[in-house]
Amino acid sequence: MFDVLIRHAMVIDGVRTPRFLADIGITGDRIDSIGDLSTAEARRTIDASGLVAAPGFIDVHTHTDGWLLKSPHLLPKTLQGFTTEVLMSDGISYAPVTPQTWRDWIFYLRSLNGMSLDEYSGWHSIAEFLDRIAGHNVQNVIAQVPYANVRSAVCGWGRQCPDDFQMRSIIRDIRRAMDEGAVGLSTGLDYIVQCFATTDELVAACQPVAEHGGLYVTHMRYKLGLLPALREAVEIARRSGTKLHISHLKAQTPQVADEVLTYLDREASHAVDLSFDVYPYQSGSTMLSYLLPYEVWESGPIAAVERLRDPVVRERFTRGLTEHRVEIDKIHIAWVGSKENSRHQGTLLSDFVDSRRSSPGDALADLLIEERLAVLLVVNEGNDPLITPFLQHPKHMVGTDGILCGCVSAVRASDRDEFGSWPTHPPQNQPSTASHKPLETLRLEGRPHPRVFGSAGRVLGPLVREVKLFSLEDAVHKLSGYPAGRFGLKHRGELKPGHFADIVLFDPNTISDQATYLEPLQSTVGMHAVLVNGTPIIEAGQPVPVDRLPRSLPGRHLRCNRS
Structure with a gap:
């Protein structure tokens, strides 16, 4: 029977x-x-x-790490058929952390998951974090090794390259996570800490991944330009001997799409074993803090808020928006962490800047200060037919890159103004005081990406x-x-x-x-x-x-x- x-x-x-x-x-x-x-x-x-x-479907690019601690059942995912979540994408997550880094990571990731202090229960390693989910959720989970977490744990938040001792520590930590069953190493080379990593550093970091036959999974250095970023990713995989998986690969013009796919088919696929994911929409979504100049992050996310008050940083922010051709009239505010600014959800950044009657750098820096970085965006990057050749490509698989923003209970409580007074040392081996709740009780808000x-x-x-x-x-x-x-x-x-x-x-x-x-x-x-x-x-x-x-x-x- x-x-x-x-x-x-x-x-x-x-x-x-x-x-x-x-x-x-x-x-x-x-x-x-x-x-x-x-x-x-x-x-x-x-x-x-x-x-x-x-x-059951497998979502290979997720940002549900913190949400899985909040709710046993993420209906937006399961009603699509996703039974397995590949966690710790873009090199950023809640583990591994140390007593020196855990507060900054919870602070930085609020735009993605809205976690608060009482939801941290003293984990350090990736395995410890995932053990808090297993058996308490209806979906399967598997981890990648998020490079920013590993690098910040060993080297801090600065731009300096790891010395030999630090690099050995990084490799040791990645090897341990691979031994424990991680898929591979994930990077987000436009994001915090990893933006300072050199090509040689990433080749070295991939050594234990190659030993395990794992994947180098990368949000490439897109700010470098799509084709140069892709060439660097291929170089890292080729030199290290890892398999390559590219996150959310797409282009903003037909010409660039043709150049990228031609390079993939004629050169890259002969140099390395590669695959990529992309979701079926041309528009994207990310944190507003993604647009900041890299130097803002050199002392960590919490300190970055104070750095945004510096007129030099603000001027550099404004200049960077121009240099990188950021079209603020094509970017919407999807979600903010406060009630005071919630009226701007769905508003174009350009309209928000106009409402503040200041420069883009000043207006957006002020918003990030007010929201303690907790601002999510939806970015119009062209029409959906632009992604057709990527979706049809034989190396393509689906990854949602979905960001479940807007958890009121986790972000809009008193924690919003208490980051400076949080204890220096985390609780040790204590269960989270946050109970698992059905998703609907967490009250999603805002205008996230569809x-x-x-x-x-x-x-x-x-x-x-x-x-x-x-x-x-x-x-x-x-x-x-x-x-x-x-x-x-x-x-x-x-x-x-x-x-x-x-x-x-x-x-x-x-x-x-x-x-x-x-x-x-x-x-x-x-x-x-x-x-x-x-x-x-x-x-x-x-x-x-x-x-x-x-x-x-x-x-x-x-x-x-x-x-």
Whole structure:
């Protein structure tokens, strides 16, 4: 007898096998059998007539690290079918940290996750952080090694290159994380601390990644220019012997897109083993602090707020906006941390600057000071057809880069003005005082990028049915089998006997994104059921109440397995 029996499903197995009708029998956390199971019995039966059964989706570029500590069920992700989150993207996260760095990291990442002091419970390593999620969430998680965290723990926040002793410490820490099952090393070379890293330094840091057959996953040095940044990424992977994965790769003009894809196909793919992700929208999203000159970060995020009062820094900020051709009339404020400035959510930066009657550098520096850096943006980078050749490329997989901004309870409490008075030393091995709460009680606000709620729905629905960019089999492969193989998730990403029962059931005729730039907090429709490790977490398009789930929730801390 099976624990769960899915009947009459149209199976799309994740590895581009042509679809076929079958039943799926599940025992425990694994797929037991796929085929004609019409005479079988089960404790629970799901009628999947008219539905596609596919492997659970894997989001290879996320910013949900802190949110997974807040809520056991992130509905914007699971209603798209994401059963596994690859954490610690862009080289920035909540671990590893030290007694000297943890406060700065919580402060810096508030735009992405809105964590507060009482949600820190004394973890230091990546493994300790993930252990606080495993069993307390309905999704699986797996880590990358965020380079900024490692570098700041060893070298502090400054621009100086690591000396030999420090570099050995960095390599040791990365090797330890790889031993514990991390996917690879992630970098965000336009972000804090990593922006100071040289090519040679990154080659050295990738050595333990290469030893484990891992990935160098990079938000490249985009401010350098797309093609030069791509060449540097390829050089780092080639010299270190790592596999290369490029985060959110796209271009802002057809000419640059053609140049980049030509380079990928004719040179880069022959030099290194590469892949890339991008979400199905041309516009982007990031923190306002991303636009700051690098020198602001030399003493850390908390100190950066005071540096923004310096007239020289403000003038340099204004000049940098011009030099990097930042079009503030094409950038919207998606979310801010305070009630006082919340009226500006959805406002163009140019209109905000005009309202302050000052220079862009002064107006935006003032906003960052007022919000303690907690400002998120949506950036108009052109029309969606510009990403078509990237989405169709055989090296492409889907990563949402979704930022769940706007957690009122975590950001708008008294913590907003208390960073200066927080204790110097973290609590030791104490449980978090923040309880896990359903996502809806966390009250999402603002105008985040629609990719948060809509990426998978858009790929599976409109881009398959109307635009016809690829077949449904190819779309499912980009969301499951391809990322599972690339990121070392053994026995996941494919519907096959013996594999873990991460399974989604959706209607191929109706699945679609609903989120828009004006109304982004709209969930994907058409996802009927989602199972994680054999346990249903979505039924009939609705979340299974947490009190109906096992006491230990089905999501697991996964380890990379490249055997």
